Amino acid sequence: MDGLGSLGFVADVVVLDYGSGNLRSVERALQRAGATVEVTSDRDAALAADGLVVPGVGAFAACMAGLRAVRGDKIIDDRLAGGRPVLGICVGMQVLFERGVEHGEESAGCAQWPGTVDRLEADVLPHMGWNTVRAPARSRLFAGLDADARFYFVHSYAARSWTLEPTPPFLPPQVTWAVHGKEFVAAVENGPLWATQFHPEKSGDAGAALLSNWLETLR
Known part of the structure; x- marks a missing residue:
């Protein structure tokens, strides 16, 4: 993939380092998609970048503790207040909701979106492997991806409902769904805040195209 560099624009992206894993695979995937990438917890760099990516693997509570330790929740809030793009991935998406419930314990999230992340209702957990999604038109x-494109998931928890109502004149969020046992939120596009429950960096050509679509919005 030629990436955005061939179009005369190279996005500057920070992958937020708050102790969560999977940072380097996200970094490499963004670089292949055409971005200049820095992995850091530096506040100034995170605020100045064209785009901020918040990855996440593991438990909701542990990821929130790591985020708070580097004031990542405040960085996200400050970027969004200025209309600056943020992309959450996997648990980096989950922590954007109000709360997470794991093993009967509730943890506060970043509260960018209302709602709770809790255990999927499925016979087999974790939901691990390739799955299709249902994206809005x-x-x-x-954009440009086939309806049967598959993405790589690995999780046992997700947001299973969406309750945020648009406030005029803002456009309604674009919510993408997937099914494992029952429906859950697979991705959200909400103004400058976008997120995926799946791992685009592990999703082959479809994931690379999706990351390029996000980078294109950073122009």
Whole structure:
């Protein structure tokens, strides 16, 4: 993939380092998609970048503790207050909701979106492997991708409902769904805040195209 560099624009992206894993695979995937990438917890760099990516693997509570330790929740809030793009991935998406419930314990999230992340209702957990999604027709994140494109998931928890109502004159969020046992939120496009429950960096050509779509919005 030629990436955005061939179009005369190279996005500057920070992958937020708050102790969560999977940072380097996200970094490499963004570089292949055409971005200049820095992995850091530096506040100034994170605020100045064209785009901020918040990855996440593991438990909701542990990821929130790591985020707070580097004031990542405040960095996200400050970027969004200025209309600056943020992309959450996997648990980096989950922590954007109000709360997470794991093993009967509730943890506060970043509260960018209302709702709770809790255990999937499925016979087999974790939900691990490739799955299709149902994206809205106006999605920019999935633009150009086939309806049967598959993405790589590995999780046992997710947001299973969406309750945020649009406030005029803002456009309604674009919510993408997937099914494992029952429906859950697979991706969201909400103004400058986008997120995926799946791992685009592990999703082959479909994931690379999706990351390029996000980078294109950073122009």
